[in-house]
Amino acid sequence: MSEIKEKIILEAKNVEAWFGDFQAVKGISVAYGEKTINAIIGPSGCGKSTYLRTLNRIHEETEGAYVRGEVLLEGQNIYDKRIDVVDVRKRIGMVFQKPNPFPSLSILDNVVVGLRLQGINKRSTLMEVAESCLKKAALWEEVKDKLNSLGTSLSGGQQQRLCIARALAINPPVLLMDEPTSALDPIATAKIEELMNEIKRDYTVIIVTHNMQQAARISDYTSFFVYGKMIEHGLSSDIFTNPKEKQTEDYISGRFG
Amino acid sequence: MKLKSKTQDAVLFYTLRVISLLVIALLLFIMFVLTKSAWPAISKMGFSFIIGREWNPVEDQFGALPFIFGTLITSFIALIIATPVSILVALFISEYLPKNVSRIIALLVEMVAAIPSIVFGLWGIFFLSPLMKETIAPFLKKYFSFIGLFEGPSFGIGILTASMVLAVMIVPTISSICRSIFELIPKHQKEASYALGSTKFEMIKMAVIVPSLSGISSAVVLGLGRALGETMAVTMLIGNSPVIAKSLFSPAATMASVMANEYTDANTPLHVSSLCYLALLLFFITFLSNLLAKSIVKNFSRLR
Numbered sequence: 001m002s003e004i005k006e007k008i009i010l011e012a013k014n015v016e017a018w019f020g021d022f023q024a025v026k027g028i029s030v031a032y033g034e035k036t037i038n039a040i041i042g043p044s045g046c047g048k049s050t051y052l053r054t055l056n057r058i059h060e061e062t063e064g065a066y067v068r069g070e071v072l073l074e075g076q077n078i079y080d081k082r083i084d085v086v087d088v089r090k091r092i093g094m095v096f097q098k099p100n101p102f103p104s105l106s107i108l109d110n111v112v113v114g115l116r117l118q119g120i121n122k123r124s125t126l127m128e129v130a131e132s133c134l135k136k137a138a139l140w141e142e143v144k145d146k147l148n149s150l151g152t153s154l155s156g157g158q159q160q161r162l163c164i165a166r167a168l169a170i171n172p173p174v175l176l177m178d179e180p181t182s183a184l185d186p187i188a189t190a191k192i193e194e195l196m197n198e199i200k201r202d203y204t205v206i207i208v209t210h211n212m213q214q215a216a217r218i219s220d221y222t223s224f225f226v227y228g229k230m231i232e233h234g235l236s237s238d239i240f241t242n243p244k245e246k247q248t249e250d251y252i253s254g255r256f257g
Numbered sequence: 258m259k260l261k262s263k264t265q266d267a268v269l270f271y272t273l274r275v276i277s278l279l280v281i282a283l284l285l286f287i288m289f290v291l292t293k294s295a296w297p298a299i300s301k302m303g304f305s306f307i308i309g310r311e312w313n314p315v316e317d318q319f320g321a322l323p324f325i326f327g328t329l330i331t332s333f334i335a336l337i338i339a340t341p342v343s344i345l346v347a348l349f350i351s352e353y354l355p356k357n358v359s360r361i362i363a364l365l366v367e368m369v370a371a372i373p374s375i376v377f378g379l380w381g382i383f384f385l386s387p388l389m390k391e392t393i394a395p396f397l398k399k400y401f402s403f404i405g406l407f408e409g410p411s412f413g414i415g416i417l418t419a420s421m422v423l424a425v426m427i428v429p430t431i432s433s434i435c436r437s438i439f440e441l442i443p444k445h446q447k448e449a450s451y452a453l454g455s456t457k458f459e460m461i462k463m464a465v466i467v468p469s470l471s472g473i474s475s476a477v478v479l480g481l482g483r484a485l486g487e488t489m490a491v492t493m494l495i496g497n498s499p500v501i502a503k504s505l506f507s508p509a510a511t512m513a514s515v516m517a518n519e520y521t522d523a524n525t526p527l528h529v530s531s532l533c534y535l536a537l538l539l540f541f542i543t544f545l546s547n548l549l550a551k552s553i554v555k556n557f558s559r560l561r
Contacts, residue, residue, distance in 0.1 A: 063355055090454035100445040104468050113463065114453035150416055163449070170453060 004221070006033025009204050010055065010092075012250070015069035017059055019048045019229075022238070024050040025229040027069070031222075032174075037196060038206045039215035039236065042225035048208045049097075050223070052176050055206065056092040057085050073174070088120070093167035097179040099159035101151030107143050109163055114170035117214040129140050129169050137165035138195040157188025161195070168199070174198065177207040183239065193218050212252055216240045224248045289500070293539065295533035306534055312499040312515075314523070319531040321538065323499040327332060327509040328539070331416060331491060332484035335423035340477050341426050344369060344466075347435035352461055370429035378493035381422040386413035386494065389421075394506055411506035412496070418497040420505075423487055427480040432477035438469045475553035482546045486539065488513035512539040 008159055010032040017025035023048045033039050040048045053059040054067045057078060069079045072190050078088045101110045109116075112126040113132055120126065130147070134140040139161040143154070160180055167175055181189040196218050199205060209215050216236060223233040224247075230240060232248045243249045292299075298306060302319060309320020346366060350359045394411035401407055442465050450464040451561075465474075496508020497518055510518075512535050523529045 016536050033330055061448065061451055080493055086456055087456045088454075094448075094452035096445055096452075098450065100443070100449040102446065102463065102468070104293065104470075117453060117459055146502070165368055166449075249327065 004031060004033040004036075005022075008032065009034040009074060010206075011072040012051075012055065012139050013070040013072065015051065015054050015067065015071060016053050017047065018066050018068070019062065024228055025054065028230050030223060030230065032204055032206060034204055035200055035202070035220055036220040037200050037217035040054050040206065040208045040225060041210075041212055041215050041222060041224045041251075046209075046225040047228035048225045049178050050228075052178055052206060052208050054103065055174075055176055056089050056094050058089070058094065068078060068119040080094050090114075090170055091172050092176060093172035093173045094176045095160070095163050095167050095180045098183050099156055101154075101159050101162050103150070103152045105151055105155070106148045107162060107173065108147040111165045111169050118170070130165075133165040133168045134162075136168055136195070137161040138191060138196055138198070139165060150185060155188070157184045157191060160188065160192060164192070164195070165200075168203070171247055172203070174204045174206065177205060179208050179210055182210055189214075212240075215217065224251065226251075268451065281448070285321075288537075289354060291533055291537045295442050295530055298530035298534040301527065302531075302534075306531070307538070310324035310501065314525065314528045316447070317525065317527055319527065321322075321512070321531075321535055323501050324510055324512040324515050325513040325538070326501045327416070327495065328485055328513065331495065331511055332344075332422045332477070332481055332544035333422055334417065335427060335484045336477060336481055337478060338421065338424035339427045339431055340423070343431035343476070343480070344435055344473065344546060346428065346432040347439055348465070350432075351436050351439040352457075352465065360548070363433065366429050367433050369425070370433075374426070374487065374489035375428055376492040377422050381418060381490060381494045382414075385421060386418055389413050389415075389418045393417075393546045406503070407503045408504040409506055412508070414494050414496045415506050415507040415508045416495065416502070419491045419509075419511075422490050422494055423484045426487060426490065427483050430483050431476045434479060435469070435473055438458055438472035439465055471553050471556055476512040478546055478553065482543050482550065485543050485546060488517050492517045512536075525547070 003090075008031045012028050012030050015025060015028045020139060028051055031232060032211075040052065042048045047172075050059060054069075055071055057067070059065050059067055067079065070076075070079060073088070073091060076083070088152065091213075102113065105113060108126075108130050111130040112120075115126060115129060131144075134143060139158060142158060143162075153163060160183075164180070183190050184192070193214065196205065196207075202229040205217065207215075219236045221234065222236040224231045224239065224243075224245075227248060232243060232245045238244075239248065240252060243252065261320070298319065302309070306319060307325065309318070309558050310320055310322050311320045312317045312323060350363050350366070354362060360560065390411050390413035394407070394417075397407040405499050445467070446464045447460055450460040491511055492514040494512055496509060496510040497510045497514060499510050499515065502509060516536060516539075520527070522533055523532060
């Protein structure tokens with residue numbers, strides 16, 4: 001595996017993900033540097049989303065699903081029996097493929113719902129966090145006058161940025177994004193790609209994407225997955241110009257996948 | 258060829274239309290017959306029938322208020338007992354049990370709805386009634402007498418006993434509707450909640466219960482519809498006495514129970530007609546509660 005310059009914040013060690021008897025992820029080991037954007041690409045069904053879902057332990061919420069291996073967050077294994085899964089998820093946020101704001105909550109409440117879960121109810125704090133996170137998610141200007149309307153009243157792209165703001169509100173050092181733009185139109189996608197650079201200043205992002213151009217545009221590092229295995233991992237500039245593996249080259253040049 | 262398929266469609270269309278219209282016609286016909294039979298009572302007593310507190314067929318006194326009271330109070334208490342139980346049962350089935358087990362449990366819960374009403378009545382008489390008399394009533398009297406609803410002796414049958422059997426009877430209705438509502442909650446909503454670091458309890462609260470509130474209310478109103486019209490088990494357990502009592506231990510009667518009890522020996526025309534008037538009122542109340550449930554469901558689907 002290629003060296004990374006940054007301080008390591010999250011590290012997967014021989015991670016396997018299973019659905020009952022079916023092994024979807026087969027022994028992934030990779031380290032992620034602090035404040036970098038890491039893309040995971042690969043053909044459909046290659047286990048990239050499943051792998052991502054092992055990193056905040058949401059994989060195990062599916063019936064019959066379990067994980068083997070270790071994931072170290074700042075050196076501590078999140079699969080350690082003594083670790084509370086709730087704490088893990090507070091520190092590793094997630095944005096999903098389909099925008100999923102809570103349908104019964106307002107825009108404001110959607111952003112701060114994670115803080116409310118932690119018992120923070122002070123109105124001024126909530127407003128402050130909401131404003132700063134909506135600004136980071138490049139949504140503030142569009143919603144500042146209607147914070148009390150339902151989150152679901154927004155367009156798909158706005159809803160996804162709302163979900164990003166919601167994930168940022170609890171200030172997790174690591175943010176996982178599972179194909180966050182696949183359900184969006186090109187303009188909404190461009191907006192989200194733009195804000196990724198902003199987010200990178202404070203957070204480490206691991207993003208699964210179907211879109212190779214997207215990975216090349218936004219990420220510092222890229223991993224290429226096929227059939228639950230990681231074929232190659234390295235600087236995106238290397239992967240997309242000068243891949244070491246034949247399979248990677250075939251995929252990025254469109255001959256496969 | 259083309260012509261043939263066209264005639265086929267036309268035949269199907271008109272057959273379906275006639276059959277559907279027949280069902281609606283039947284509804285109107287029943288209402289018409291009821292109104293016609295009730296007419297002597299309606300024209301003689303009018304609104305005073307509804308607020309009248311005396312029911313004495315021998316003296317030709319017909320006041321429906323005790324029965325309206327009995328129907329509403331038993332259904333209301335049944336809802337108070339059944340609603341939380343049903344929601345918890347539905348949550349347990351949809352959120353806690355693995356899929357293969359949950360299907361079986363859900364089926365068993367729904368089977369409770371298939372038990373004939375008379376069987377519930379017998380169960381009430383032989384099991385619940387003694388339990389009420391010897392255990393539940395003394396307990397309530399001892400610890401909750403300050404509420405003022407638990408006074409006087411309990412003979413085992415009465416408002417509370419009938420309400421409890423009603424509650425058992427409507428739990429499957431409410432819980433199976435709640436369960437199907439909970440199962441409609443998209444997985445990504447639950448994951449959104451988990452991803453913010455919520456516990457399972459918090460996830461259920463914010464991603465399952467809150468978005469389902471209007472659906473739960475419509476389930477409760479549908480349960481109410483069933484409780485309002487329930488006849489046999491209630492007739493066997495309520496004590497059948499046309500009084501408006503303050504204590505939940507005392508006997509009462511519901512609109513349905515008095516009809517079941519008295520239609521065979523109603524021998525004056527006004528008595529028969531009064532029972533039909535009562536039937537019309539019950540019809541009207543259940544109709545309203547179903548309408549209410551429908552309108553809640555409508556608002557609910559608009560929210561989604």
